[in-house]
Amino acid sequence: MRHTPSFLMTEVDEVRRLVRGNPWATIVSSTARGIVASHYPFLLEEQPEGSDDIVLVSHVGRPDEVAHELGRHEVLVVVQGPHGYVSPAWYPPEQFVPTWNHTTAHLWGTPEILSDDENFRVLGDLVDHFEREMPEPASLDVDEATARRIARGTVGIRLRVTRFDARAKLSQNKAPEVVERIIAGLRADGPYASPALADEMARVHDTTTGLEAP
Incomplete structure (x- = not known):
C-alpha cells in the first residue's frame, strides 16, 4: 500500500477486529506460473490471552491449493473493511479534491x-459462525457423512501472520467540523451513502474530535 504513516493501523487488536468484521478476503500468491488470486472466507483462530499472534483459518476449493502452491511459499491475504467515496460537497468551498x-x-x-479432520472442523466452524445469525441455524452435523464427502473437495489452511501492513484512512487529516459533515453525508440517503464507513469514522474520531460514536 501507499506509504501513509498518519493512517497506519499498528495495534494487533485493531487488525483482528477488522478481520472479524470482514471475513471475506483475497489470497494472492506469486507462483512459478505468475500471480494467482482467489477469494474465500477467513476466521480468526483465537489465541491465548496476551498473545500478539494473528492466526487465520480457512479453506480453498480444489485445485486452488495447486494453483497457489499453498504451503510452498508466503502468500498475501487482503482484508477490506468499510470503504467509500468522500465527496468535496462535504468539505469547505476551498477544499475541492475528493478522496476515498x-x-x-x-x-x-x-x-x-490442515489434515482432513482439522479441515472438517474448520469448515464446521465457518458454517456455525455465519449460521448463528439465522433463526434456525444449519450445521454440518445434520448429515456428517455427506458433509465429509463434500469436504474432500476442499483443502484447509492455517495462516500464522508473520507481518502486516494495515491502514485506517478515515479523514484524520480533516478538521472536526469537516469530519462531522462527512459522517453526516455518509449516513444520508445519497449516491455515496455508506453507514458502515460512517460508523468506522465515528468510532475512530470519538477519541480525537469529541464525536459521539453511535
Whole structure:
C-alpha cells in the first residue's frame, strides 16, 4: 500500500477486529506460473490471552491449493473493511479534491495445510459462525457423512501472520467540523451513502474530535 504513516493501523487488536468484521478476503500468491488470486472466507483462530499472534483459518476449493502452491511459499491475504467515496460537497468551498476512505489490512504468512479432520472442523466452524445469525441455524452435523464427502473437495489452511501492513484512512487529516459533515453525508440517503464507513469514522474520531460514536 501507499506509504501513509498518519493512517497506519499498528495495534494487533485493531487488525483482528477488522478481520472479524470482514471475513471475506483475497489470497494472492506469486507462483512459478505468475500471480494467482482467489477469494474465500477467513476466521480468526483465537489465541491465548496476551498473545500478539494473528492466526487465520480457512479453506480453498480444489485445485486452488495447486494453483497457489499453498504451503510452498508466503502468500498475501487482503482484508477490506468499510470503504467509500468522500465527496468535496462535504468539505469547505476551498477544499475541492475528493478522496476515498477505507480500512484495509495486508497480511503475510506461509499457509499450513490442515489434515482432513482439522479441515472438517474448520469448515464446521465457518458454517456455525455465519449460521448463528439465522433463526434456525444449519450445521454440518445434520448429515456428517455427506458433509465429509463434500469436504474432500476442499483443502484447509492455517495462516500464522508473520507481518502486516494495515491502514485506517478515515479523514484524520480533516478538521472536526469537516469530519462531522462527512459522517453526516455518509449516513444520508445519497449516491455515496455508506453507514458502515460512517460508523468506522465515528468510532475512530470519538477519541480525537469529541464525536459521539453511535
